[in-house]
Amino acid sequence: MATQLQRPTDKRVLLMGTCLCDAFYDDTAKATVEVLEHLGVSVEFPDNQTCCGQPAFNSGDWAASRKVARHCARVFAGDLPVIVPSGSCAAMNFHGNILQFEENPDKAIDSLANRTWEVMDFIYNGLGIKKWTGKFESPTRIAFHRSCHSRGTGSGEATLKLLESIGNVTVTPFGQDEQCCGFGGTFSVTFPHISGRMGSLKLDNILETEPDILVSGDMSCLMHLSGLAITQGRPVKHLHAIQILRNSLS
Amino acid sequence: MIGIQPIDQYARDISDEKQASVIDGSSKGTDKRYTVLHKDYPDPDALRKLAASIKDHTLHYLQDYLAKAEQSLTANGVNVHYAATDEDARQTILSILRSHEVTQLTKSKSMAAEEIHLNPFLLENGVECLESDLGEFIIQLDGDEPSHIVKPIIHLNRRDIAKTFLREGITDQYNDDPETITRQARVHLRQKYMQAQACITGANFVCADTGRFALVTNEGNSRFGMAPVPVHIALIGIEKIIPEEKDLAVFLNLLGRSATGQQLTVYTEFITGPRSKNQPDGPEHVHVVFLDNGRTDVLASNCKEILRCIRCGACQNVCPVYRQASGHAYRSTYGGPVGAVLSPILFGSRFPELADLPKASSLCGACNEVCPVDIPIPDLLLRLRDKAKRESIPSAGAIPMSPFATLATSPSLWRTAMTMSKAMNHLPIQVAPIKPLQDWLGQRTLPDSHGGDFRKWMKTRKEKGQV
Numbered sequence: 001m002a003t004q005l006q007r008p009t010d011k012r013v014l015l016m017g018t019c020l021c022d023a024f025y026d027d028t029a030k031a032t033v034e035v036l037e038h039l040g041v042s043v044e045f046p047d048n049q050t051c052c053g054q055p056a057f058n059s060g061d062w063a064a065s066r067k068v069a070r071h072c073a074r075v076f077a078g079d080l081p082v083i084v085p086s087g088s089c090a091a092m093n094f095h096g097n098i099l100q101f102e103e104n105p106d107k108a109i110d111s112l113a114n115r116t117w118e119v120m121d122f123i124y125n126g127l128g129i130k131k132w133t134g135k136f137e138s139p140t141r142i143a144f145h146r147s148c149h150s151r152g153t154g155s156g157e158a159t160l161k162l163l164e165s166i167g168n169v170t171v172t173p174f175g176q177d178e179q180c181c182g183f184g185g186t187f188s189v190t191f192p193h194i195s196g197r198m199g200s201l202k203l204d205n206i207l208e209t210e211p212d213i214l215v216s217g218d219m220s221c222l223m224h225l226s227g228l229a230i231t232q233g234r235p236v237k238h239l240h241a242i243q244i245l246r247n248s249l250s
Numbered sequence: 251m252i253g254i255q256p257i258d259q260y261a262r263d264i265s266d267e268k269q270a271s272v273i274d275g276s277s278k279g280t281d282k283r284y285t286v287l288h289k290d291y292p293d294p295d296a297l298r299k300l301a302a303s304i305k306d307h308t309l310h311y312l313q314d315y316l317a318k319a320e321q322s323l324t325a326n327g328v329n330v331h332y333a334a335t336d337e338d339a340r341q342t343i344l345s346i347l348r349s350h351e352v353t354q355l356t357k358s359k360s361m362a363a364e365e366i367h368l369n370p371f372l373l374e375n376g377v378e379c380l381e382s383d384l385g386e387f388i389i390q391l392d393g394d395e396p397s398h399i400v401k402p403i404i405h406l407n408r409r410d411i412a413k414t415f416l417r418e419g420i421t422d423q424y425n426d427d428p429e430t431i432t433r434q435a436r437v438h439l440r441q442k443y444m445q446a447q448a449c450i451t452g453a454n455f456v457c458a459d460t461g462r463f464a465l466v467t468n469e470g471n472s473r474f475g476m477a478p479v480p481v482h483i484a485l486i487g488i489e490k491i492i493p494e495e496k497d498l499a500v501f502l503n504l505l506g507r508s509a510t511g512q513q514l515t516v517y518t519e520f521i522t523g524p525r526s527k528n529q530p531d532g533p534e535h536v537h538v539v540f541l542d543n544g545r546t547d548v549l550a551s552n553c554k555e556i557l558r559c560i561r562c563g564a565c566q567n568v569c570p571v572y573r574q575a576s577g578h579a580y581r582s583t584y585g586g587p588v589g590a591v592l593s594p595i596l597f598g599s600r601f602p603e604l605a606d607l608p609k610a611s612s613l614c615g616a617c618n619e620v621c622p623v624d625i626p627i628p629d630l631l632l633r634l635r636d637k638a639k640r641e642s643i644p645s646a647g648a649i650p651m652s653p654f655a656t657l658a659t660s661p662s663l664w665r666t667a668m669t670m671s672k673a674m675n676h677l678p679i680q681v682a683p684i685k686p687l688q689d690w691l692g693q694r695t696l697p698d699s700h701g702g703d704f705r706k707w708m709k710t711r712k713e714k715g716q717v
Contacts (some may be wrong), residue, residue, distance in 0.1 A: 017704060020657075022668050024697045026704035033708070036434035045708045048661035057612060060635025064655035071659040099629055100636070108623040148614035176277065178619070180570050184612025186649055191258040191610065194574045198612070201570075227694030 073108035087150035090118035124158030134248025135167030143211035147218035183224035260579035279567035282511025303636035305558035322461025323355030326523030336366035356470035358385035397577030412535035449475035482533035504622035558623035587617035608634035671701035
């Protein structure tokens with residue numbers, strides 16, 4: 001993962017809602033807005049946004065993914081920070097895009113890369129909020145799945161530290177936490193067997209610790225894991241880390 | 251066409267026993283590496299980055315360092331040969347062996363030798379070549395292929411090996427106690443060492459400044475192999491050069507820890523040249539064969555970072571896809587993440603045939619995280635996916651992406667599609683005649699669509715003046 005540049009922080013931000021929140025997880029996007037507003041940040045949602053382009057990029061169809069990336073860079077043009085409730089989509093903006101434009105660098109693409117923050121990273125490292133003042137009513141055990149696209153970024157540590165600082169929350173470690181959940185977007189479609197096995201192993205490790213809630217910074221991992229868990233008859237309550245921050249406030 | 255990828259199919263067909271061996275062996279490798287590396291170094295990442303920069307520097311000036319290494323080796327009395335292709339390497343080795351009238355030799359573990367399929371070639375040409383590394387010896391008895399760079403028999407368990415030893419007459423009684431198995435092999439191999447007329451090894455590092463080359467093993471087999479024979483041939487990839495002996499401090503410390511979780515391998519040999527007059531044993535003739543076999547092409551490609559690889563196997567151990575599929579799934583000498591990058595480009599003409607390998611990854615990045623020379627493997631896999639698409643190589647895993655790009659660049663169409671996706675909640679989509687969708691939904695329960703709900707919520711808030 002490339003080293004991220006010094007990115008600007010501001011009290012006004014643009015929200016990149018992600019296609020998964022657009023289609024399935026509206027509450028994660030709402031929680032992002034609510035938490036940021038709670039911190040005094042005003043959030044704008046450019047209505048023409050669609051997707052970061054990652055499905056085409058990971059499939060190797062860079063002609064297609066560059067088109068989507070250019071659209072995305074246009075929609076989020078300007079100098080405001082772009083906040084994303086997904087380590088994966090954020091990494092697409094600041095890493096994947098640089099890779100697919102390496103032969104023909106593009107100023108708009110670079111600008112988007114330099115302004116993009118995964119939301120937990122933004123709160124912890126951007127806004128400098130090192131402790132979360134929220135509290136849960138009863139003791140809550142959280143299993144935190146560090147999503148793979150946040151490797152090498154500040155997001156993992158930021159999320160862990162913020163979760164741990166919530167009253168009544170215990171983050172319970174589980175085995176082989178460096179292992180991927182097996183989603184990988186189109187990977188789960190073209191490698192269904194391996195993807196399913198990886199997910200089941202991840203669930204075995206997580207469920208062994210009997211968490212109350214499975215938490216991640218990526219709804220894609222959670223969609224895959226909870227989808228497997230339900231089909232396997234062992235459903236697990238799952239939430240995005242930003243939902244945990246929001247829920248601990250009420 | 252959308253279909254099942256060969257590696258996924260392989261993982262589906264693999265026996266539970268073989269898979270259990272691979273998962274067990276590789277998970278342990280990952281845990282040991284982590285413990286030892288982090289115990290000894292407060293900031294292993296700094297060391298990985300230093301190693302990467304030394305390798306990058308060397309690769310940038312590879313021709314210069316090769317010339318320097320040749321000069322140093324020659325001054326030490328070593329005969330230096332260059333092999334542009336695998337065929338060149340095989341012929342060079344055969345002609346050295348013929349000039350010394352060698353018909354029997356031992357060979358320590360060498361991935362370069364695997365890469366050029368040296369054993370079957372020598373056998374065809376009347377030279378008996380015995381593998382002296384225990385794992386490789388078992389592979390040879392089985393007529394199998396190594397499935398891991400460092401642990402060639404990671405896919406076998408002790409019962410498999412005990413059966414092989416009984417079948418091949420290494421012992422006349424089945425015994426699957428690991429220590430007993432090792433003793434049986436030892437008795438067999440000891441005789442062979444004494445009968446051999448030459449030994450072949452690889453090398454882990456060649457120091458350009460002094461021409462000394464380093465060889466690491468845990469069994470001492472290369473040492474045994476070299477001691478009694480007059481001829482030593484080392485087959486070495488040209489990327490194994492490092493500038494100076496002092497660089498060994500970085501690489502040897504990283505290699506053992508990354509490969510097997512050892513601070514240092516049990517044996518680390520430094521070979522300077524043929525035996526001197528004062529030495530009681532050791533080869534009188536030492537030949538180094540530098541192997542290119544596509545490496546120069548890789549160096550000129552946009553995946554040149556893969557040549558930093560020091561063959562520790564840490565990326566294989568940690569890779570969840572490798573763990574499920576085993577090294578054999580990669581249909582090449584090098585399996586796992588490093589193989590998924592190296593195999594399609596090292597054997598250039600095989601790119602179309604191996605273009606599916608770079609797709610066998612969820613791009614989780616664990617391989618990069620453990621790599622002792624910080625190879626950005628996920629980036630290289632992505633570049634190779636792009637290459638396959640640009641070269642229009644048909645692949646089972648290609649999902650057509652232009653409809654997606656059209657949708658994702660047409661905001662009003664996108665918004666409509668999001669709202670419409672709610673209809674899916676009332677449709678039995680799992681019976682749609684699309685095989686991958688059926689497979690996906692067969693294993694997973696899709697959440698209900700809330701398409702467009704967040705946009706509506708934002709809009710309502712705006713209208714109410716809440717923001």
